[in-house]
Amino acid sequence: MKKIAIIGAGTMGHSIGLSAAWSGQSVKIFGVDARDLETAQKGFEAKLRLMAANGLISDEQVKEIAERVVFTNSLEEAVKEAEFIIEAVPENMELKHNIYRQLEGLAANDIIIASNSSGLMPTALAEGMKHPERFVLTHFWNPAHLVPLVEIVGGEKTDEKTLQQTKTLIEQMKKQAVLLNKELPGFIGNRLQFAMFREAQALLDAGVATKEDIDAAVTYGIGRRLPVTGPLQTADLGGLDIFHAISDYLFEDLSTDQKPGPTLSSLLEKGELGTKTGSGFYQWPQAQSEAVQGKREEALIHFLKQDMEKQ
Ligand SMILES: NC(=O)c1ccc[n+]([C@@H]2O[C@H](COP(=O)([O-])OP(=O)(O)OC[C@H]3O[C@@H](n4cnc5c(N)ncnc54)[C@H](O)[C@@H]3O)[C@@H](O)[C@H]2O)c1
Incomplete structure:
Protein backbone atom coordinates (compact mmCIF):
# COMPACT_ATOMS: atom_id res chain seq x y z
CA MET A 1 0.00 0.00 0.00
CA LYS A 2 1.29 3.43 -0.93
CA LYS A 3 0.58 6.71 0.82
CA ILE A 4 -0.74 9.16 -1.72
CA ALA A 5 -1.34 12.90 -1.34
CA ILE A 6 -3.82 14.58 -3.66
CA ILE A 7 -3.46 18.35 -3.79
CA GLY A 8 -6.83 19.83 -4.77
CA ALA A 9 -10.22 18.48 -3.72
CA GLY A 10 -12.30 19.59 -6.72
CA THR A 11 -13.91 17.65 -9.57
CA MET A 12 -10.72 15.72 -10.27
CA GLY A 13 -8.98 15.71 -6.89
CA HIS A 14 -11.67 13.85 -4.96
CA SER A 15 -12.40 11.37 -7.75
CA ILE A 16 -8.68 10.60 -8.23
CA GLY A 17 -8.53 10.12 -4.45
CA LEU A 18 -11.46 7.72 -4.66
CA SER A 19 -9.77 5.79 -7.43
CA ALA A 20 -6.56 5.46 -5.39
CA ALA A 21 -8.40 4.42 -2.22
CA TRP A 22 -10.48 1.85 -4.18
CA SER A 23 -7.22 0.19 -5.26
CA GLY A 24 -6.11 -0.07 -1.61
CA GLN A 25 -3.88 3.02 -1.28
CA SER A 26 -3.95 5.25 1.75
CA VAL A 27 -4.96 8.75 0.63
CA LYS A 28 -4.85 12.29 1.97
CA ILE A 29 -6.77 14.92 0.01
CA PHE A 30 -5.89 18.61 0.44
CA GLY A 31 -8.63 21.23 -0.03
CA VAL A 32 -8.37 24.99 0.48
CA ASP A 33 -11.02 25.49 3.18
CA ALA A 34 -13.89 23.86 5.08
CA ARG A 35 -16.40 24.54 2.30
CA ASP A 36 -14.14 23.08 -0.38
CA LEU A 37 -13.58 19.98 1.77
CA GLU A 38 -17.27 19.58 2.56
CA THR A 39 -18.17 19.64 -1.15
CA ALA A 40 -15.40 17.13 -1.85
CA GLN A 41 -16.49 14.82 0.96
CA LYS A 42 -20.12 14.90 -0.18
CA GLY A 43 -19.08 14.19 -3.77
CA PHE A 44 -16.86 11.34 -2.58
CA GLU A 45 -19.65 9.74 -0.53
CA ALA A 46 -22.23 10.12 -3.33
CA LYS A 47 -19.86 8.44 -5.79
CA LEU A 48 -19.25 5.56 -3.36
CA ARG A 49 -23.02 5.10 -2.94
CA LEU A 50 -23.57 5.05 -6.72
CA MET A 51 -20.77 2.49 -7.14
CA ALA A 52 -22.38 0.27 -4.50
CA ALA A 53 -25.89 0.73 -5.91
CA ASN A 54 -24.63 -0.44 -9.31
CA GLY A 55 -22.89 -3.50 -7.91
CA LEU A 56 -19.33 -2.26 -8.54
CA ILE A 57 -18.42 -2.56 -4.86
CA SER A 58 -19.99 -4.12 -1.76
CA ASP A 59 -21.27 -2.21 1.31
CA GLU A 60 -18.25 -3.57 3.17
CA GLN A 61 -15.93 -2.03 0.55
CA VAL A 62 -17.73 1.33 0.85
CA LYS A 63 -16.65 1.40 4.47
CA GLU A 64 -13.11 0.21 3.79
CA ILE A 65 -12.53 2.72 0.97
CA ALA A 66 -13.88 5.62 3.04
CA GLU A 67 -11.60 4.64 5.94
CA ARG A 68 -8.51 4.90 3.71
CA VAL A 69 -9.13 8.60 2.99
CA VAL A 70 -8.38 11.69 5.06
CA PHE A 71 -9.49 15.18 3.99
CA THR A 72 -7.40 18.09 5.23
CA ASN A 73 -6.87 21.81 4.66
CA SER A 74 -3.23 21.60 5.77
CA LEU A 75 -0.78 21.13 2.91
CA GLU A 76 1.84 20.01 5.40
CA GLU A 77 -0.45 17.35 6.86
CA ALA A 78 -1.43 16.14 3.35
CA VAL A 79 2.18 15.74 2.23
CA LYS A 80 3.61 14.39 5.50
CA GLU A 81 4.64 10.74 4.89
CA ALA A 82 3.32 10.88 1.29
CA GLU A 83 5.14 8.54 -1.11
CA PHE A 84 3.53 9.98 -4.23
CA ILE A 85 1.89 13.39 -4.79
CA ILE A 86 -0.75 14.20 -7.39
CA GLU A 87 -1.57 17.87 -7.94
CA ALA A 88 -5.09 18.70 -9.14
CA VAL A 89 -5.46 22.45 -8.57
CA PRO A 90 -6.99 24.78 -11.22
CA GLU A 91 -5.40 24.95 -14.69
CA ASN A 92 -3.23 28.01 -14.02
CA MET A 93 0.52 27.85 -14.57
CA GLU A 94 1.40 30.44 -11.92
CA LEU A 95 -0.76 28.75 -9.29
CA LYS A 96 0.72 25.35 -10.08
CA HIS A 97 4.31 26.75 -9.91
CA ASN A 98 3.49 28.23 -6.52
CA ILE A 99 2.16 24.87 -5.28
CA TYR A 100 5.26 23.00 -6.52
CA ARG A 101 7.49 25.49 -4.67
CA GLN A 102 5.61 24.71 -1.45
CA LEU A 103 5.58 20.96 -2.10
CA GLU A 104 9.33 20.87 -2.74
CA GLY A 105 9.81 22.51 0.65
CA LEU A 106 7.67 19.86 2.36
CA ALA A 107 8.45 16.57 0.59
CA ALA A 108 11.76 14.69 0.33
CA ASN A 109 13.66 15.13 -2.96
CA ASP A 110 12.82 11.71 -4.35
CA ILE A 111 9.04 11.88 -3.88
CA ILE A 112 7.35 12.06 -7.28
CA ILE A 113 5.20 15.13 -7.91
CA ALA A 114 2.62 14.46 -10.64
CA SER A 115 0.27 17.01 -12.20
CA ASN A 116 -3.19 16.27 -13.51
CA SER A 117 -3.04 19.23 -15.93
CA SER A 118 -5.35 18.83 -18.94
CA GLY A 119 -2.85 20.10 -21.46
CA LEU A 120 -0.05 22.23 -19.99
CA MET A 121 3.37 20.94 -21.04
CA PRO A 122 5.33 19.14 -18.29
CA THR A 123 8.61 20.95 -19.16
CA ALA A 124 6.92 24.33 -18.62
CA LEU A 125 5.18 23.12 -15.45
CA ALA A 126 8.48 21.89 -13.97
CA GLU A 127 10.28 25.18 -14.70
CA GLY A 128 11.70 26.61 -11.49
CA MET A 129 11.61 23.27 -9.64
CA LYS A 130 14.72 22.25 -7.74
CA HIS A 131 14.20 18.61 -8.74
CA PRO A 132 12.39 18.55 -12.11
CA GLU A 133 13.59 14.96 -12.60
CA ARG A 134 10.82 13.83 -10.19
CA PHE A 135 8.08 15.73 -12.00
CA VAL A 136 5.60 14.00 -14.31
CA LEU A 137 2.19 14.54 -15.86
CA THR A 138 -0.58 12.04 -14.99
CA HIS A 139 -3.69 13.00 -16.94
CA PHE A 140 -6.78 11.34 -15.44
CA TRP A 141 -10.16 11.73 -17.18
CA ASN A 142 -13.39 12.89 -15.59
CA PRO A 143 -14.92 11.08 -13.70
CA ALA A 144 -11.53 9.71 -12.65
CA HIS A 145 -12.92 6.76 -10.67
CA LEU A 146 -14.90 5.47 -13.68
CA VAL A 147 -12.72 6.29 -16.72
CA PRO A 148 -9.69 3.97 -16.85
CA LEU A 149 -7.30 6.01 -19.01
CA VAL A 150 -4.38 7.87 -17.44
CA GLU A 151 -1.92 9.49 -19.87
CA ILE A 152 1.63 9.72 -18.48
CA VAL A 153 3.87 12.39 -19.96
CA GLY A 154 7.40 13.35 -19.00
CA GLY A 155 9.09 16.70 -19.59
CA GLU A 156 12.63 17.35 -20.84
CA LYS A 157 14.12 16.73 -17.39
CA THR A 158 11.88 13.91 -16.14
CA ASP A 159 13.85 10.80 -15.14
CA GLU A 160 13.13 7.45 -16.79
CA LYS A 161 12.85 6.09 -13.23
CA THR A 162 10.10 8.63 -12.45
CA LEU A 163 8.16 7.55 -15.57
CA GLN A 164 8.44 3.86 -14.75
CA GLN A 165 7.52 4.28 -11.05
CA THR A 166 4.54 6.39 -12.08
CA LYS A 167 3.39 3.77 -14.60
CA THR A 168 3.67 1.08 -11.92
CA LEU A 169 1.56 3.09 -9.48
CA ILE A 170 -1.08 3.94 -12.09
CA GLU A 171 -1.35 0.25 -12.98
CA GLN A 172 -1.62 -0.65 -9.29
CA MET A 173 -4.55 1.78 -9.24
CA LYS A 174 -6.10 -0.56 -11.90
CA LYS A 175 -5.94 2.20 -14.49
CA GLN A 176 -5.05 1.94 -18.16
CA ALA A 177 -1.68 3.70 -18.34
CA VAL A 178 -0.62 5.19 -21.67
CA LEU A 179 2.97 6.44 -21.60
CA LEU A 180 3.78 9.04 -24.27
CA ASN A 181 7.23 9.00 -25.90
CA LYS A 182 7.29 12.80 -26.03
CA GLU A 183 5.35 15.79 -24.71
CA LEU A 184 2.98 17.78 -26.89
CA PRO A 185 -0.06 19.99 -26.16
CA GLY A 186 -3.26 18.06 -25.48
CA PHE A 187 -1.33 14.76 -25.22
CA GLY A 261 -16.21 28.46 -34.14
CA PRO A 262 -18.76 31.35 -34.13
CA THR A 263 -21.56 29.40 -32.38
CA LEU A 264 -19.29 28.35 -29.52
CA SER A 265 -17.82 31.85 -29.18
CA SER A 266 -21.26 33.47 -29.09
CA LEU A 267 -22.49 31.02 -26.41
CA LEU A 268 -19.41 31.85 -24.35
CA GLU A 269 -20.06 35.60 -24.68
CA LYS A 270 -23.64 35.08 -23.42
CA GLY A 271 -22.39 33.08 -20.42
CA GLU A 272 -24.08 29.91 -21.68
CA LEU A 273 -21.49 27.39 -20.55
CA GLY A 274 -23.44 24.13 -20.68
CA THR A 275 -24.94 22.16 -17.79
CA LYS A 276 -23.28 24.34 -15.15
CA THR A 277 -25.25 27.43 -16.30
CA GLY A 278 -28.40 25.62 -17.48
CA SER A 279 -27.77 26.08 -21.22
CA GLY A 280 -25.09 25.65 -23.85
CA PHE A 281 -25.52 24.06 -27.27
CA TYR A 282 -28.61 22.53 -25.57
CA GLN A 283 -31.00 23.67 -22.82
CA TRP A 284 -30.21 21.98 -19.49
CA PRO A 285 -32.97 22.03 -16.89
CA GLN A 286 -31.63 20.40 -13.69
CA ALA A 287 -33.59 17.15 -14.18
CA GLN A 288 -32.37 16.75 -17.76
CA SER A 289 -28.78 17.44 -16.77
CA GLU A 290 -28.95 14.87 -13.96
CA ALA A 291 -30.62 12.30 -16.25
CA VAL A 292 -27.93 12.57 -18.94
CA GLN A 293 -25.08 12.52 -16.43
CA GLY A 294 -26.66 9.51 -14.69
CA LYS A 295 -27.04 7.70 -18.03
CA ARG A 296 -23.39 8.39 -18.84
CA GLU A 297 -22.22 7.11 -15.44
CA GLU A 298 -24.28 3.93 -15.87
CA ALA A 299 -22.65 3.29 -19.24
CA LEU A 300 -19.18 3.92 -17.75
CA ILE A 301 -19.96 1.46 -14.94
CA HIS A 302 -21.14 -1.10 -17.51
CA PHE A 303 -17.76 -0.92 -19.30
CA LEU A 304 -15.83 -0.93 -16.02
CA LYS A 305 -17.63 -4.13 -14.98
CA GLN A 306 -16.60 -5.71 -18.28
CA ASP A 307 -12.97 -4.67 -17.63
CA MET A 308 -13.13 -6.16 -14.12
CA GLU A 309 -14.49 -9.47 -15.41
CA LYS A 310 -11.47 -9.70 -17.77
CA GLN A 311 -8.97 -9.14 -14.91
N1 LIG B 1 -12.60 18.83 -14.77
C1 LIG B 1 -12.16 18.03 -15.72
O1 LIG B 1 -12.93 17.47 -16.52
C2 LIG B 1 -10.68 17.73 -15.84
C3 LIG B 1 -10.27 16.57 -16.52
C4 LIG B 1 -8.91 16.26 -16.59
C5 LIG B 1 -7.98 17.12 -16.03
N2 LIG B 1 -8.41 18.26 -15.36
C6 LIG B 1 -7.37 19.12 -14.75
O2 LIG B 1 -7.32 18.81 -13.36
C7 LIG B 1 -6.96 19.97 -12.61
C8 LIG B 1 -8.05 20.26 -11.59
O3 LIG B 1 -9.26 20.48 -12.28
P1 LIG B 1 -10.68 20.39 -11.53
O4 LIG B 1 -11.70 20.35 -12.61
O5 LIG B 1 -10.64 19.33 -10.50
O6 LIG B 1 -10.72 21.83 -10.81
P2 LIG B 1 -11.72 22.31 -9.65
O7 LIG B 1 -11.85 23.76 -9.83
O8 LIG B 1 -12.93 21.46 -9.61
O9 LIG B 1 -10.90 22.00 -8.29
C9 LIG B 1 -9.69 22.59 -8.01
C10 LIG B 1 -9.36 22.37 -6.55
O10 LIG B 1 -8.07 22.93 -6.33
C11 LIG B 1 -8.00 23.50 -5.04
N3 LIG B 1 -7.64 24.92 -5.17
C12 LIG B 1 -8.38 25.92 -5.71
N4 LIG B 1 -7.71 27.08 -5.66
C13 LIG B 1 -6.53 26.82 -5.05
C14 LIG B 1 -5.41 27.60 -4.67
N5 LIG B 1 -5.37 28.92 -4.90
N6 LIG B 1 -4.37 26.99 -4.05
C15 LIG B 1 -4.40 25.66 -3.79
N7 LIG B 1 -5.44 24.86 -4.11
C16 LIG B 1 -6.48 25.43 -4.75
C17 LIG B 1 -9.35 23.31 -4.39
O11 LIG B 1 -9.31 22.17 -3.58
C18 LIG B 1 -10.29 23.09 -5.56
O12 LIG B 1 -11.40 22.32 -5.19
C19 LIG B 1 -6.77 21.08 -13.65
O13 LIG B 1 -5.42 21.16 -14.00
C20 LIG B 1 -7.61 20.61 -14.82
O14 LIG B 1 -7.19 21.15 -16.05
C21 LIG B 1 -9.73 18.57 -15.25
Whole structure:
Protein backbone atom coordinates (compact mmCIF):
# COMPACT_ATOMS: atom_id res chain seq x y z
CA MET A 1 0.00 0.00 0.00
CA LYS A 2 1.29 3.43 -0.93
CA LYS A 3 0.58 6.71 0.82
CA ILE A 4 -0.74 9.16 -1.72
CA ALA A 5 -1.34 12.90 -1.34
CA ILE A 6 -3.82 14.58 -3.66
CA ILE A 7 -3.46 18.35 -3.79
CA GLY A 8 -6.83 19.83 -4.77
CA ALA A 9 -10.22 18.48 -3.72
CA GLY A 10 -12.30 19.59 -6.72
CA THR A 11 -13.91 17.65 -9.57
CA MET A 12 -10.72 15.72 -10.27
CA GLY A 13 -8.98 15.71 -6.89
CA HIS A 14 -11.67 13.85 -4.96
CA SER A 15 -12.40 11.37 -7.75
CA ILE A 16 -8.68 10.60 -8.23
CA GLY A 17 -8.53 10.12 -4.45
CA LEU A 18 -11.46 7.72 -4.66
CA SER A 19 -9.77 5.79 -7.43
CA ALA A 20 -6.56 5.46 -5.39
CA ALA A 21 -8.40 4.42 -2.22
CA TRP A 22 -10.48 1.85 -4.18
CA SER A 23 -7.22 0.19 -5.26
CA GLY A 24 -6.11 -0.07 -1.61
CA GLN A 25 -3.88 3.02 -1.28
CA SER A 26 -3.95 5.25 1.75
CA VAL A 27 -4.96 8.75 0.63
CA LYS A 28 -4.85 12.29 1.97
CA ILE A 29 -6.77 14.92 0.01
CA PHE A 30 -5.89 18.61 0.44
CA GLY A 31 -8.63 21.23 -0.03
CA VAL A 32 -8.37 24.99 0.48
CA ASP A 33 -11.02 25.49 3.18
CA ALA A 34 -13.89 23.86 5.08
CA ARG A 35 -16.40 24.54 2.30
CA ASP A 36 -14.14 23.08 -0.38
CA LEU A 37 -13.58 19.98 1.77
CA GLU A 38 -17.27 19.58 2.56
CA THR A 39 -18.17 19.64 -1.15
CA ALA A 40 -15.40 17.13 -1.85
CA GLN A 41 -16.49 14.82 0.96
CA LYS A 42 -20.12 14.90 -0.18
CA GLY A 43 -19.08 14.19 -3.77
CA PHE A 44 -16.86 11.34 -2.58
CA GLU A 45 -19.65 9.74 -0.53
CA ALA A 46 -22.23 10.12 -3.33
CA LYS A 47 -19.86 8.44 -5.79
CA LEU A 48 -19.25 5.56 -3.36
CA ARG A 49 -23.02 5.10 -2.94
CA LEU A 50 -23.57 5.05 -6.72
CA MET A 51 -20.77 2.49 -7.14
CA ALA A 52 -22.38 0.27 -4.50
CA ALA A 53 -25.89 0.73 -5.91
CA ASN A 54 -24.63 -0.44 -9.31
CA GLY A 55 -22.89 -3.50 -7.91
CA LEU A 56 -19.33 -2.26 -8.54
CA ILE A 57 -18.42 -2.56 -4.86
CA SER A 58 -19.99 -4.12 -1.76
CA ASP A 59 -21.27 -2.21 1.31
CA GLU A 60 -18.25 -3.57 3.17
CA GLN A 61 -15.93 -2.03 0.55
CA VAL A 62 -17.73 1.33 0.85
CA LYS A 63 -16.65 1.40 4.47
CA GLU A 64 -13.11 0.21 3.79
CA ILE A 65 -12.53 2.72 0.97
CA ALA A 66 -13.88 5.62 3.04
CA GLU A 67 -11.60 4.64 5.94
CA ARG A 68 -8.51 4.90 3.71
CA VAL A 69 -9.13 8.60 2.99
CA VAL A 70 -8.38 11.69 5.06
CA PHE A 71 -9.49 15.18 3.99
CA THR A 72 -7.40 18.09 5.23
CA ASN A 73 -6.87 21.81 4.66
CA SER A 74 -3.23 21.60 5.77
CA LEU A 75 -0.78 21.13 2.91
CA GLU A 76 1.84 20.01 5.40
CA GLU A 77 -0.45 17.35 6.86
CA ALA A 78 -1.43 16.14 3.35
CA VAL A 79 2.18 15.74 2.23
CA LYS A 80 3.61 14.39 5.50
CA GLU A 81 4.64 10.74 4.89
CA ALA A 82 3.32 10.88 1.29
CA GLU A 83 5.14 8.54 -1.11
CA PHE A 84 3.53 9.98 -4.23
CA ILE A 85 1.89 13.39 -4.79
CA ILE A 86 -0.75 14.20 -7.39
CA GLU A 87 -1.57 17.87 -7.94
CA ALA A 88 -5.09 18.70 -9.14
CA VAL A 89 -5.46 22.45 -8.57
CA PRO A 90 -6.99 24.78 -11.22
CA GLU A 91 -5.40 24.95 -14.69
CA ASN A 92 -3.23 28.01 -14.02
CA MET A 93 0.52 27.85 -14.57
CA GLU A 94 1.40 30.44 -11.92
CA LEU A 95 -0.76 28.75 -9.29
CA LYS A 96 0.72 25.35 -10.08
CA HIS A 97 4.31 26.75 -9.91
CA ASN A 98 3.49 28.23 -6.52
CA ILE A 99 2.16 24.87 -5.28
CA TYR A 100 5.26 23.00 -6.52
CA ARG A 101 7.49 25.49 -4.67
CA GLN A 102 5.61 24.71 -1.45
CA LEU A 103 5.58 20.96 -2.10
CA GLU A 104 9.33 20.87 -2.74
CA GLY A 105 9.81 22.51 0.65
CA LEU A 106 7.67 19.86 2.36
CA ALA A 107 8.45 16.57 0.59
CA ALA A 108 11.76 14.69 0.33
CA ASN A 109 13.66 15.13 -2.96
CA ASP A 110 12.82 11.71 -4.35
CA ILE A 111 9.04 11.88 -3.88
CA ILE A 112 7.35 12.06 -7.28
CA ILE A 113 5.20 15.13 -7.91
CA ALA A 114 2.62 14.46 -10.64
CA SER A 115 0.27 17.01 -12.20
CA ASN A 116 -3.19 16.27 -13.51
CA SER A 117 -3.04 19.23 -15.93
CA SER A 118 -5.35 18.83 -18.94
CA GLY A 119 -2.85 20.10 -21.46
CA LEU A 120 -0.05 22.23 -19.99
CA MET A 121 3.37 20.94 -21.04
CA PRO A 122 5.33 19.14 -18.29
CA THR A 123 8.61 20.95 -19.16
CA ALA A 124 6.92 24.33 -18.62
CA LEU A 125 5.18 23.12 -15.45
CA ALA A 126 8.48 21.89 -13.97
CA GLU A 127 10.28 25.18 -14.70
CA GLY A 128 11.70 26.61 -11.49
CA MET A 129 11.61 23.27 -9.64
CA LYS A 130 14.72 22.25 -7.74
CA HIS A 131 14.20 18.61 -8.74
CA PRO A 132 12.39 18.55 -12.11
CA GLU A 133 13.59 14.96 -12.60
CA ARG A 134 10.82 13.83 -10.19
CA PHE A 135 8.08 15.73 -12.00
CA VAL A 136 5.60 14.00 -14.31
CA LEU A 137 2.19 14.54 -15.86
CA THR A 138 -0.58 12.04 -14.99
CA HIS A 139 -3.69 13.00 -16.94
CA PHE A 140 -6.78 11.34 -15.44
CA TRP A 141 -10.16 11.73 -17.18
CA ASN A 142 -13.39 12.89 -15.59
CA PRO A 143 -14.92 11.08 -13.70
CA ALA A 144 -11.53 9.71 -12.65
CA HIS A 145 -12.92 6.76 -10.67
CA LEU A 146 -14.90 5.47 -13.68
CA VAL A 147 -12.72 6.29 -16.72
CA PRO A 148 -9.69 3.97 -16.85
CA LEU A 149 -7.30 6.01 -19.01
CA VAL A 150 -4.38 7.87 -17.44
CA GLU A 151 -1.92 9.49 -19.87
CA ILE A 152 1.63 9.72 -18.48
CA VAL A 153 3.87 12.39 -19.96
CA GLY A 154 7.40 13.35 -19.00
CA GLY A 155 9.09 16.70 -19.59
CA GLU A 156 12.63 17.35 -20.84
CA LYS A 157 14.12 16.73 -17.39
CA THR A 158 11.88 13.91 -16.14
CA ASP A 159 13.85 10.80 -15.14
CA GLU A 160 13.13 7.45 -16.79
CA LYS A 161 12.85 6.09 -13.23
CA THR A 162 10.10 8.63 -12.45
CA LEU A 163 8.16 7.55 -15.57
CA GLN A 164 8.44 3.86 -14.75
CA GLN A 165 7.52 4.28 -11.05
CA THR A 166 4.54 6.39 -12.08
CA LYS A 167 3.39 3.77 -14.60
CA THR A 168 3.67 1.08 -11.92
CA LEU A 169 1.56 3.09 -9.48
CA ILE A 170 -1.08 3.94 -12.09
CA GLU A 171 -1.35 0.25 -12.98
CA GLN A 172 -1.62 -0.65 -9.29
CA MET A 173 -4.55 1.78 -9.24
CA LYS A 174 -6.10 -0.56 -11.90
CA LYS A 175 -5.94 2.20 -14.49
CA GLN A 176 -5.05 1.94 -18.16
CA ALA A 177 -1.68 3.70 -18.34
CA VAL A 178 -0.62 5.19 -21.67
CA LEU A 179 2.97 6.44 -21.60
CA LEU A 180 3.78 9.04 -24.27
CA ASN A 181 7.23 9.00 -25.90
CA LYS A 182 7.29 12.80 -26.03
CA GLU A 183 5.35 15.79 -24.71
CA LEU A 184 2.98 17.78 -26.89
CA PRO A 185 -0.06 19.99 -26.16
CA GLY A 186 -3.26 18.06 -25.48
CA PHE A 187 -1.33 14.76 -25.22
CA ILE A 188 -3.20 12.02 -27.17
CA GLY A 189 -6.75 11.97 -25.81
CA ASN A 190 -7.51 15.67 -26.04
CA ARG A 191 -5.90 15.99 -29.48
CA LEU A 192 -8.27 13.31 -30.79
CA GLN A 193 -11.27 14.66 -28.86
CA PHE A 194 -10.70 18.21 -30.06
CA ALA A 195 -10.10 17.18 -33.69
CA MET A 196 -13.66 15.80 -33.59
CA PHE A 197 -14.98 18.84 -31.67
CA ARG A 198 -13.52 21.20 -34.31
CA GLU A 199 -15.22 19.27 -37.10
CA ALA A 200 -18.52 19.08 -35.16
CA GLN A 201 -18.47 22.88 -34.73
CA ALA A 202 -17.69 23.37 -38.43
CA LEU A 203 -20.62 21.11 -39.43
CA LEU A 204 -22.98 22.98 -37.09
CA ASP A 205 -21.80 26.43 -38.20
CA ALA A 206 -22.17 25.45 -41.87
CA GLY A 207 -25.77 24.31 -41.21
CA VAL A 208 -25.05 20.77 -42.47
CA ALA A 209 -27.34 19.20 -39.83
CA THR A 210 -28.95 19.94 -36.47
CA LYS A 211 -26.88 19.64 -33.28
CA GLU A 212 -28.99 16.59 -32.36
CA ASP A 213 -28.19 14.86 -35.65
CA ILE A 214 -24.47 15.71 -35.43
CA ASP A 215 -24.36 14.18 -31.95
CA ALA A 216 -26.45 11.18 -33.11
CA ALA A 217 -23.99 10.54 -35.96
CA VAL A 218 -21.37 9.93 -33.27
CA THR A 219 -23.32 8.24 -30.47
CA TYR A 220 -25.22 5.88 -32.81
CA GLY A 221 -22.33 5.47 -35.26
CA ILE A 222 -18.60 5.63 -34.63
CA GLY A 223 -19.23 5.97 -30.90
CA ARG A 224 -20.74 2.47 -30.76
CA ARG A 225 -17.50 0.96 -32.06
CA LEU A 226 -14.99 3.15 -30.25
CA PRO A 227 -15.23 1.35 -26.87
CA VAL A 228 -13.91 -1.75 -28.66
CA THR A 229 -11.67 -0.55 -31.49
CA GLY A 230 -9.67 2.68 -31.52
CA PRO A 231 -9.21 4.66 -34.77
CA LEU A 232 -6.24 2.63 -36.06
CA GLN A 233 -7.76 -0.79 -35.31
CA THR A 234 -11.03 0.45 -36.82
CA ALA A 235 -9.17 1.25 -40.04
CA ASP A 236 -7.62 -2.24 -40.12
CA LEU A 237 -11.08 -3.77 -39.73
CA GLY A 238 -12.54 -1.54 -42.44
CA GLY A 239 -9.70 -2.14 -44.91
CA LEU A 240 -6.72 0.17 -45.33
CA ASP A 241 -7.33 0.56 -49.08
CA ILE A 242 -10.73 2.07 -48.28
CA PHE A 243 -9.44 4.23 -45.39
CA HIS A 244 -6.53 5.43 -47.59
CA ALA A 245 -8.85 6.35 -50.46
CA ILE A 246 -11.18 8.28 -48.12
CA SER A 247 -8.26 10.04 -46.39
CA ASP A 248 -6.98 11.03 -49.82
CA TYR A 249 -10.08 13.02 -50.84
CA LEU A 250 -11.54 13.90 -47.39
CA PHE A 251 -8.57 15.30 -45.45
CA GLU A 252 -8.34 18.38 -47.67
CA ASP A 253 -12.04 19.09 -47.05
CA LEU A 254 -11.96 18.82 -43.23
CA SER A 255 -12.00 21.89 -41.04
CA THR A 256 -8.61 23.46 -40.37
CA ASP A 257 -10.07 26.31 -38.27
CA GLN A 258 -7.44 27.79 -35.97
CA LYS A 259 -9.93 29.26 -33.48
CA PRO A 260 -13.21 28.16 -31.79
CA GLY A 261 -16.21 28.46 -34.14
CA PRO A 262 -18.76 31.35 -34.13
CA THR A 263 -21.56 29.40 -32.38
CA LEU A 264 -19.29 28.35 -29.52
CA SER A 265 -17.82 31.85 -29.18
CA SER A 266 -21.26 33.47 -29.09
CA LEU A 267 -22.49 31.02 -26.41
CA LEU A 268 -19.41 31.85 -24.35
CA GLU A 269 -20.06 35.60 -24.68
CA LYS A 270 -23.64 35.08 -23.42
CA GLY A 271 -22.39 33.08 -20.42
CA GLU A 272 -24.08 29.91 -21.68
CA LEU A 273 -21.49 27.39 -20.55
CA GLY A 274 -23.44 24.13 -20.68
CA THR A 275 -24.94 22.16 -17.79
CA LYS A 276 -23.28 24.34 -15.15
CA THR A 277 -25.25 27.43 -16.30
CA GLY A 278 -28.40 25.62 -17.48
CA SER A 279 -27.77 26.08 -21.22
CA GLY A 280 -25.09 25.65 -23.85
CA PHE A 281 -25.52 24.06 -27.27
CA TYR A 282 -28.61 22.53 -25.57
CA GLN A 283 -31.00 23.67 -22.82
CA TRP A 284 -30.21 21.98 -19.49
CA PRO A 285 -32.97 22.03 -16.89
CA GLN A 286 -31.63 20.40 -13.69
CA ALA A 287 -33.59 17.15 -14.18
CA GLN A 288 -32.37 16.75 -17.76
CA SER A 289 -28.78 17.44 -16.77
CA GLU A 290 -28.95 14.87 -13.96
CA ALA A 291 -30.62 12.30 -16.25
CA VAL A 292 -27.93 12.57 -18.94
CA GLN A 293 -25.08 12.52 -16.43
CA GLY A 294 -26.66 9.51 -14.69
CA LYS A 295 -27.04 7.70 -18.03
CA ARG A 296 -23.39 8.39 -18.84
CA GLU A 297 -22.22 7.11 -15.44
CA GLU A 298 -24.28 3.93 -15.87
CA ALA A 299 -22.65 3.29 -19.24
CA LEU A 300 -19.18 3.92 -17.75
CA ILE A 301 -19.96 1.46 -14.94
CA HIS A 302 -21.14 -1.10 -17.51
CA PHE A 303 -17.76 -0.92 -19.30
CA LEU A 304 -15.83 -0.93 -16.02
CA LYS A 305 -17.63 -4.13 -14.98
CA GLN A 306 -16.60 -5.71 -18.28
CA ASP A 307 -12.97 -4.67 -17.63
CA MET A 308 -13.13 -6.16 -14.12
CA GLU A 309 -14.49 -9.47 -15.41
CA LYS A 310 -11.47 -9.70 -17.77
CA GLN A 311 -8.97 -9.14 -14.91
N1 LIG B 1 -12.60 18.83 -14.77
C1 LIG B 1 -12.16 18.03 -15.72
O1 LIG B 1 -12.93 17.47 -16.52
C2 LIG B 1 -10.68 17.73 -15.84
C3 LIG B 1 -10.27 16.57 -16.52
C4 LIG B 1 -8.91 16.26 -16.59
C5 LIG B 1 -7.98 17.12 -16.03
N2 LIG B 1 -8.41 18.26 -15.36
C6 LIG B 1 -7.37 19.12 -14.75
O2 LIG B 1 -7.32 18.81 -13.36
C7 LIG B 1 -6.96 19.97 -12.61
C8 LIG B 1 -8.05 20.26 -11.59
O3 LIG B 1 -9.26 20.48 -12.28
P1 LIG B 1 -10.68 20.39 -11.53
O4 LIG B 1 -11.70 20.35 -12.61
O5 LIG B 1 -10.64 19.33 -10.50
O6 LIG B 1 -10.72 21.83 -10.81
P2 LIG B 1 -11.72 22.31 -9.65
O7 LIG B 1 -11.85 23.76 -9.83
O8 LIG B 1 -12.93 21.46 -9.61
O9 LIG B 1 -10.90 22.00 -8.29
C9 LIG B 1 -9.69 22.59 -8.01
C10 LIG B 1 -9.36 22.37 -6.55
O10 LIG B 1 -8.07 22.93 -6.33
C11 LIG B 1 -8.00 23.50 -5.04
N3 LIG B 1 -7.64 24.92 -5.17
C12 LIG B 1 -8.38 25.92 -5.71
N4 LIG B 1 -7.71 27.08 -5.66
C13 LIG B 1 -6.53 26.82 -5.05
C14 LIG B 1 -5.41 27.60 -4.67
N5 LIG B 1 -5.37 28.92 -4.90
N6 LIG B 1 -4.37 26.99 -4.05
C15 LIG B 1 -4.40 25.66 -3.79
N7 LIG B 1 -5.44 24.86 -4.11
C16 LIG B 1 -6.48 25.43 -4.75
C17 LIG B 1 -9.35 23.31 -4.39
O11 LIG B 1 -9.31 22.17 -3.58
C18 LIG B 1 -10.29 23.09 -5.56
O12 LIG B 1 -11.40 22.32 -5.19
C19 LIG B 1 -6.77 21.08 -13.65
O13 LIG B 1 -5.42 21.16 -14.00
C20 LIG B 1 -7.61 20.61 -14.82
O14 LIG B 1 -7.19 21.15 -16.05
C21 LIG B 1 -9.73 18.57 -15.25
